[in-house]
Amino acid sequence: xxxxxxxxxxxxxxxxxxxxxxxxxxxxxxxxxxxxxxxxxxxxxxxxxxxxxxxxxxxxxxxxxxxxxxxxxxxxxxxxxxxxxxxxxxxxxxxxxxxxxxxxxxxxxxxxxxxxxxxxxxxxxxxxxxxxxxxxxxxxxxxxxxxxxxxxxxxxxxxxxxxxxxxxxxxxxxxxxxxxxxxxxxxxxxxxxxxxxxxxxxxxxxxxxxxxxxxxxxxxxxxxxxxxxxxxxxxxxxxxxxxxxxxxxxxxxxxxxxxxxxxxxxxxxxxxxxxxxxxxxxxxxxxxxxxxxxxxxxxxxxxxxxxxxxxxxxxxxxxxxxxxxxxxxxxxxxxxxxxxxxxxxxxxxxxxxxxxxxxxxxxxxxxxxxxxxxxxxxxxxxxxxxxxxxxxxxxxxxxxxxxxxxxxxxxxxxxxxxxxxxxxxxxxxxxxxxxxxxxxxxxxxxxxxxxxxxxxxxxxxxxxxxxxxxxxxxxxxxxxxxxxxxxxxxxxxxxxxxxxxxxxxxxxxxxxxxxxxxxxxxxxxxxxxxxxxxxxxxxxxxxxxxxxxxxxxxxxxxxxxxxxxxxxxxxxxxxxxxxxxxxxxxxxxxxxxxxxxxxxxxxxxxxxxxxxxxxxxxxxxxxxxxxxxx
Amino acid sequence: xxxxxxxxxxxxxxxxxxxxxxxxxxxxxxxxxxxxxxxxxxxxxxxxxxxxxxxxxxxxxxxxxxxxxxxxxxxxxxxxxxxxxxxxxxxxxxxxxxxxxxxxxxxxxxxxxxxxxxxxxxxxxxxxxxxxxxxxxxxxxxxxxxxxxxxxxxxxxxxxxxxxxxxxxxxxxxxxxxxxxxxxxxxxxxxxxxxxxxxxxxxxxxxxxxxxxxxxxxxxxxxxxxxxxxxxxxxxxxxxxxxxxxxxxxxxxxxxxxxxxxxxxxxxxxxxxxxxxxxxxxxxxxxxxxxxxxxxxxxxxxxxxxxxxxxxxxxxxxxxxxxxxxxxxxxxxxxxxxxx
Numbered sequence: 001x002x003x004x005x006x007x008x009x010x011x012x013x014x015x016x017x018x019x020x021x022x023x024x025x026x027x028x029x030x031x032x033x034x035x036x037x038x039x040x041x042x043x044x045x046x047x048x049x050x051x052x053x054x055x056x057x058x059x060x061x062x063x064x065x066x067x068x069x070x071x072x073x074x075x076x077x078x079x080x081x082x083x084x085x086x087x088x089x090x091x092x093x094x095x096x097x098x099x100x101x102x103x104x105x106x107x108x109x110x111x112x113x114x115x116x117x118x119x120x121x122x123x124x125x126x127x128x129x130x131x132x133x134x135x136x137x138x139x140x141x142x143x144x145x146x147x148x149x150x151x152x153x154x155x156x157x158x159x160x161x162x163x164x165x166x167x168x169x170x171x172x173x174x175x176x177x178x179x180x181x182x183x184x185x186x187x188x189x190x191x192x193x194x195x196x197x198x199x200x201x202x203x204x205x206x207x208x209x210x211x212x213x214x215x216x217x218x219x220x221x222x223x224x225x226x227x228x229x230x231x232x233x234x235x236x237x238x239x240x241x242x243x244x245x246x247x248x249x250x251x252x253x254x255x256x257x258x259x260x261x262x263x264x265x266x267x268x269x270x271x272x273x274x275x276x277x278x279x280x281x282x283x284x285x286x287x288x289x290x291x292x293x294x295x296x297x298x299x300x301x302x303x304x305x306x307x308x309x310x311x312x313x314x315x316x317x318x319x320x321x322x323x324x325x326x327x328x329x330x331x332x333x334x335x336x337x338x339x340x341x342x343x344x345x346x347x348x349x350x351x352x353x354x355x356x357x358x359x360x361x362x363x364x365x366x367x368x369x370x371x372x373x374x375x376x377x378x379x380x381x382x383x384x385x386x387x388x389x390x391x392x393x394x395x396x397x398x399x400x401x402x403x404x405x406x407x408x409x410x411x412x413x414x415x416x417x418x419x420x421x422x423x424x425x426x427x428x429x430x431x432x433x434x435x436x437x438x439x440x441x442x443x444x445x446x447x448x449x450x451x452x453x454x455x456x457x458x459x460x461x462x463x464x465x466x467x468x469x470x471x472x473x474x475x476x477x478x479x480x481x482x483x484x485x486x487x488x489x490x491x492x493x494x495x496x497x498x499x500x501x502x503x504x505x506x507x508x509x510x511x512x513x514x515x516x517x518x519x520x521x522x523x524x525x526x527x528x529x530x531x532x533x534x535x536x537x538x539x540x541x542x543x544x545x546x547x548x549x550x551x552x553x554x555x556x557x558x559x560x561x562x563x564x565x566x567x568x569x570x571x572x573x574x575x576x577x578x579x580x581x582x583x584x585x586x587x588x589x590x591x592x593x594x595x596x597x598x599x600x601x602x603x604x605x606x607x608x609x610x611x612x613x614x615x616x617x618x619x620x621x622x623x624x625x626x627x628x629x630x
Numbered sequence: 631x632x633x634x635x636x637x638x639x640x641x642x643x644x645x646x647x648x649x650x651x652x653x654x655x656x657x658x659x660x661x662x663x664x665x666x667x668x669x670x671x672x673x674x675x676x677x678x679x680x681x682x683x684x685x686x687x688x689x690x691x692x693x694x695x696x697x698x699x700x701x702x703x704x705x706x707x708x709x710x711x712x713x714x715x716x717x718x719x720x721x722x723x724x725x726x727x728x729x730x731x732x733x734x735x736x737x738x739x740x741x742x743x744x745x746x747x748x749x750x751x752x753x754x755x756x757x758x759x760x761x762x763x764x765x766x767x768x769x770x771x772x773x774x775x776x777x778x779x780x781x782x783x784x785x786x787x788x789x790x791x792x793x794x795x796x797x798x799x800x801x802x803x804x805x806x807x808x809x810x811x812x813x814x815x816x817x818x819x820x821x822x823x824x825x826x827x828x829x830x831x832x833x834x835x836x837x838x839x840x841x842x843x844x845x846x847x848x849x850x851x852x853x854x855x856x857x858x859x860x861x862x863x864x865x866x867x868x869x870x871x872x873x874x875x876x877x878x879x880x881x882x883x884x885x886x887x888x889x890x891x892x893x894x895x896x897x898x899x900x901x902x903x904x905x906x907x908x909x910x911x912x913x914x915x916x917x918x919x920x921x922x923x924x925x926x927x928x929x930x931x932x933x934x935x936x937x938x939x940x941x942x943x944x945x946x947x948x949x950x951x952x953x954x955x956x957x958x959x960x961x962x963x964x965x966x967x968x969x970x
Contacts, residue, residue, distance in 0.1 A: 167735035171797070174692050174727045175804065176719040176752045189739045342819045454908055484679040485846060487908055489890040511820050517894035541894050555820050557827075557853035559876060559891055565831075566853075568824035572789050 007193075007271045014267020017200075020260035024253075028077055031070035039063065039071035039224045050245050057245040060236035065249050068224050072250065075225040079141050079210045080257065084203030086145035091152030091202075092195055098153075099160035100183055113157075116150035125209055129218040140219045144206045152198040159194050163187045197268040204261035211254050226250035284363040285377045303330035303370075304505050305354070305392075305473055310367035312353035313346075313529075313576065321577045322365070323349040325529035328604075331473065334503045336496070338520035338537065340513045340552070342573060346529040347509050351475050355394060356384055372472060389416045393466040397478040400458035403450040409461055410446040416468050435464040438501075440494045456487035463495065470502060477509045492519060514556045517541045522610070525549050528573050528584035531604070535611035545613040548585045583615070591617055637706040638667040639808050639840035640691065645700030647686055651913060658912040660686040662864040664700070668808065673834055673841045675855030675872060677848060677887065681909050682861040684844045688810040691842070692727050693718060705807060723753045726801035728830075730813040732793035736785040742769070742796050743781030749803040768799040772829060791822035798829065802837070809833075812844045827854055848891050852876045857945070860884045863910055863920035865936070870946030880948035883921045919949070927952055929960035 008015050027034065037044065037054075041063065048058040056065035098109040128143045163169060164187065172186045188195075213219045214227030217235075221228050229250040233239075238246040307330070313323040323346040331337045341347045352358040354369040356376050369376045371391060379387065393416075403412055413432045422428060433443045439460040450458055459479060466474050476495070480488040496519065499506050510516060516523050520537040525546065533546040544550045551569045571588040574580060582598040583589070589597065596616055603621035604614040614623070647661040661683040668674045678684040689695045691702070693713055702709045704724060713721055726749075729735035736745060746765045750756040756764045762781065769777030772795040785793055794814060801809055811830060815823040831854065834841050843854045851858050852872050859869040860881065868881040879885045907924040916922050918933040925932065931951050940953035951957040 167729045167731060168737040170694055171727070171729060171735045171800070172737070172748070173694065174722055174725075175749045175800065176722045177748065178719075178752075185740075186737055190737070342821055456908060484909070486679065486886060486890045512892060513820070514894045515892040518892055518896050552820065553894075555824055556892075556894075557824070557849045559849045559852065559888065559893065563852065563873065565828065566824055567828070568826075569821035570825070572791070572822075 004196075007268055010271050011267035013263045013270065017260040017263030017265075017267060020256060021264070024073055024077060024257060024260075027070050028073035031067075031074065034070055035064065035067045037064035037067040039067045047241060047243055049243075056249050057243065059232065059246055060238065060241070060243070061232075065229075065246055068229055069226070069249055069253060072224045072226045072229055073253075075137055075223060076207060076210065076227065076254075076257070079137060079144070079225065080203045080207040080261075083141045083144040083148065083206035083209075084199050086141065087149040087202040087206070088152055088195060088199040090145065090149040091198060092156050094149070094153040095156030096160050096183055096187070099157045099164055100179065100187075109153075110157075113150045113153045116147070117154065119147070121147050121205075122209070122212060125213055126216065126218060129213055136220050137223060140210060140213065141206075144209045145202075148202045148205045148209070152202060155198060156191065156194065159191055160187055163190055193268050193271070197265045200261045200265040200268070204258050204265070207254060207257055207261070226254050230254075284360065286363050286365050302332075304333045304335075304372060305329075305331040305507070306368070306370040307350075307354050308368040308370070310350065310353060310369060311365040312349055312358060312363065312367075313365065314349075315361045315363060316577075319577065320365070322579075323529050323576045324353055327367075327526075327529075327531050329524055329531060329534070331505045331507055333472070333505055334499070336499060336506045336508065336519060336521045338516035338523040339507060339509045339526060340511065340516050340523060341526035342511060344576065345526045345573060346576065347526045348477050350526070351394075351477050351507060351509055355392060355475055357394065386420075389466075389471065390420055390469045391471055392473040392475065393469070393471045395459075395463055395466045395474065395476045395479045397481050399462040399479065400450075400455060403458055403461060405450050407449075408446075409448055409450060409453070412450075413446065413461070413465055413468065416465055420469055431468065432464075435468060438467065438494070438498050439464045440490065454487075456483050456491065459483060460491060460494070463491070467498060467502070467504075471504060473505045473507065474499075475507045475509075478511070479508075481510065481512075513552050525552070528580075529576055530584060530614065532585070532615070533613045534604075535613075539608070539611050545607060545611070545618055546585075546615050547589050547591050547617070551588075551590075637670070638703075639670050639672070639705060640842070641667040641701075641703040642687075642691075643701040643703075645687075645690060645702060646698050647683075647690055647695060648698045656913065659864050659915075660912065661690065661697075664866055666859055666866060666869060668840050668842060669856075670807075670840055671834065671838050672857065673831070673843050673855045675851035675858040676842055676844045676861065677846065677851050677858060678861035679846055679887075679909055681863070681912060683864040684861050685812055687861075688727060688812045688842065688844055691808075691810055692722065692725050719752070723749075723804045724806050725808050725810065726804050726806040728794075728797055728801050728809060728811040728814045731817040732790055732797050733785075733817070735797055736793055738785050740784070741781065742774075742783050742785070742788075745796060746781070746799045746803055749800060753804055755803070755805065764803075765799075768803055769796070771802065771833075772796075772799045773825075774799070789822075790818050791825060794818060794826055795829070798826075798833070802833065806839070808840045808842070810842045810844070813846070814843075815850065816845070816847070823850070830854070848876055848887055860887070863912060863915060865920055865949065866939070867921070867950075868948045869939075870943070870948075874943060874946045880942050880946065880953065881921075881950045882925045882927055882952075884948075886924075919951075926962070926964070928963050929957060930963055931957040931960055932963075 008018060042061045044054065044058045044062045044064055046058060046060050046062045048054050050057040054064050054066065056069065058064055094109050094113060098106040124147050125143060129140065169182060169186050172182055210225060211227035211230060214221060214225060214231045215234065217231055221231055230247065233246040308328050310324055310327045311322060314321045327350055339347050339350070349358065349362065352362065353364050358364070364377055410432060413435065414428050417428055417431060432446055436443045436446060441457055441460050445453060445457065453461065463479065480491050483491070508516065508520065517537050517540065522535065523537050523540050524531045524534040525548065527548050533540070533549045540549065544553055554566055555568055557566060569588055574584050574587065582600055583602055586592050586598045593616060601623040602614045602616045603623040604612050605619040605621050606612045607618055643665050645661060645664045646659065648657040648659050650657050664687065676684045676687060686695065690697050696712055709721060743762065743765050746768055747761045750761050750764055765781050766777035769780045774780040774792060774795050788796065814830065815826050818826060827850065830841065833839055843851065845851050855872045857870060858872045858875040860867050860875065860883065862883045868875055868879065868884045875884065876888065879888055910916065910920060910923065916933060918935055919937050922928045922932040929951060937949050937951045939947040939949050941947050942953060
């Protein structure tokens, strides 16, 4: 039941729905205490308007409306909740059985479910209830449940099918679990949210169906429910008599109960299927620090992209997470800079923040990201639009998924160019053909749809789009990680050839250090949000200075040489929410100096031209913090 | 360690798996006539790209899929093609699997203790309070110490490496003789991959387990394995001692894989790939050697039926007609591929 509490805590909508249902349940339970009138007694005089004596007036037959509402709540809620429960039980059983057993069982159950889905609900209800007329509340409940389970069965089946193929279910099967346990201990608990949501939506359907049936005079009109109240009000011409209260009270309460179920349903959906909120504009820049300080290592030429003192991260309910900490990095024109680190070290956040692509709750807390003399962090969303694609572009690991499946590749390649004013058909066509040749795809694929291309080809298309306007800088975040090694190498070679031919700079982010050494001019190693070492690629490979870099180099088994045991890096990086006074690698470092490394933060120091490292093994310089308040 | 017991832990003979695709009875052959064996205490590396059929092998051996044909023997005993119910459960005790992604292979709602304890209960290996003691010992065994503390945690409280250790503990709990590790490190951070590989190597050495280590990473396969088998488009194309297969690959596809692996001392533009192109569509395989369309050394004979496995050195076999002195004398049919 922790799940239910979580949902209530996180979703105000669900809380509101639960409160309404709870109040109605209390009304039903405490009806004798809340009114002294009987709901069926006809002795109070007809058409009395709401007032002191009769809170909600009386009916044409002289019954008290408030008493009828209270006692009616009992049966209305009973019908709603019980029909919802039964329909959910049937739906869940049928859905799960179909998904689990598959084959013929699934085929038969699917046919039955589909038949019930296409049968129009209300007419069926009317027909069935006509046969069981006057048979009381329980037959109404059964009739409604009978017509309302199919939708849930279908939703639950599709969810169960997805769950069945999940690794943890497969793992349980391999462990030797029996079918019953697979369904009830592994799959069902993971569907609790869906089943609860299904329960509330069928309860809503049940309440509305009961009201509809009663209003039409089916079911047991002699019993008091909110639905039968409406029936009698209509039958006795309440509105013609001006007795609005007789209609308004049950009508509004039915609407309110429906709303409550809908709110609960919505709240569950909200918490169990969180949707990523896409910010349309650019990354929020919360605070700027203009102070110019230590410039990072450069190659001598003026930088194309100069990242300075960049602080970025995420605002979470637990506080600020600084995923990028005071980072400086330069990329020269035409240079291929590799950025390496473990997952969660901040390398992607750095790339997204520097290019203003970090979505909320991400934000830049300070620093600069100057591209060709223009600080990207100063630009408005409108200005950014002009710069993106033209001055810099991005390729991400999942980029191939940005291709629209129903639009031909050609149109999607044209898009970025058209957005920047190239509209001439011949020019677009010539450029697209040229781009495809650049990234090594036959131009005939321009007229293919994305699904006709392999993953490798799609990623090439995305790279072609990124190159369309000949940007000065392309940021690539694990662009080939999802691809097979052979395809990966082919694409990397093409990227390398293109950037040499066009003279573009590349910031390439990956966890694969051995790959970076081969490809990059320069490499920066990130750990816990900081760049701890930065050097020309070959120098870094030949002589890594930081113990972390050395350990990372050794973490890749070699393809040749003696086969000997190697050790990984014990422990894990500190959480990015932690503010450590010393070196973030201290806990895992084989060469740590207690009392020094854990008390002070080493400054980044040039050991040789272009090779800088932040480690007390190489320099005693302590990092000075600028006054954050300025 | 080389196998000393002559009875292999696992033998596959001509094992084939066809999947039906679409409605019209069309099939693709994910695993084609696979014959290989894993010795007792041996680690066999199974290398290939996605779509090569290497993961299907693991699913066939654990009977998550039933094979379409061929024979399988576990510890010398024939395993029927269709296993159901009790027999299947007993069989599964001996064959356990480690999945690729420890974020997906642990039920997020169960505690570590529940997950690791289940195989003990299912197979009647422990009862009552004894289960907890054994779970703690298993967790200690995989480096989660103290095990009793970890037993109370849920997956979301653990790092990727810790989760994979839980998955390994669950596999060990059933006391299997064979472990199928399907890319057990590729979802993990670089810094902890070696630790997991070392743990698996220790378990093989100390518990006398046999292991099929499935990976796309040649260097990782070399680090882990006694022997390596290479798959391409459902076929076994090369098999042999790890150092021979990686050090001196005899099938052009293995050579391609090797040339595509990152080499820090190398240079991206200087290393030329042995071949271009991508893995063929399984529904549309060439008639002969599946690698023929991409192979720079292909001869006319390559498209006339699947080449046999040629033994190049003791235990080192490759499916390539270049090792047939007569066929290899034919002129190459598309040498251009190597140049582009």
